[in-house]
Amino acid sequence: MKEPCVYILASGRAGTLYVGVTSNLQARAWQHRTGAVDGFTKRYGVQQLVYLERHETMEGAILREKQLKKWNREWKIRLIERENPEWRDLYDELVR
Template sequence: MERRFFVYILASDRMGTLYVGVTSNLVRRTWQHREHVVDGFTARYGVTKLVYFEIHATAEAAIHREKRLKHWPRDWKLNLIERDNPTWNDLFDPIASF
């Protein structure tokens, strides 16, 4: 089975606080954020809505992309989200049903 890695963006709400992360299990990691399993930024600021993700073939590629996105200006991140998810729908339910 081919391993995949994900770079993702969570938001507190439309145009709200953003969080950029990387994981090899997007469903599990998003659930952890939603349920506040780990204390930290996302729990403190209510950042639980999966609004963007992309798939990478290697951990190195995903980590490199995550680091780049974290340094992007906020407007660039907003444009990236709105390009693929203009209504800021929570993408968790669609991916959790796979």
């Protein structure tokens, strides 16, 4: 099922953050978790899904991703902690 989403991955609570966009979050999160694709998240061990936003259109999701990528780290952490204060890995909830 295609569903435009913006997501944030983390290597841990005080670790590296990654902002991404996809139309299939379950598949994309699995790729990050397993290191199936070379790149930033594989190199830095960024696998924990800590935040997601669903959007009506891919265009809206892409605009939001660009906005979040410009945010400083503190703003991203506040956004994550507002929705997920324990920094739970949301992947298990996503695949249920």
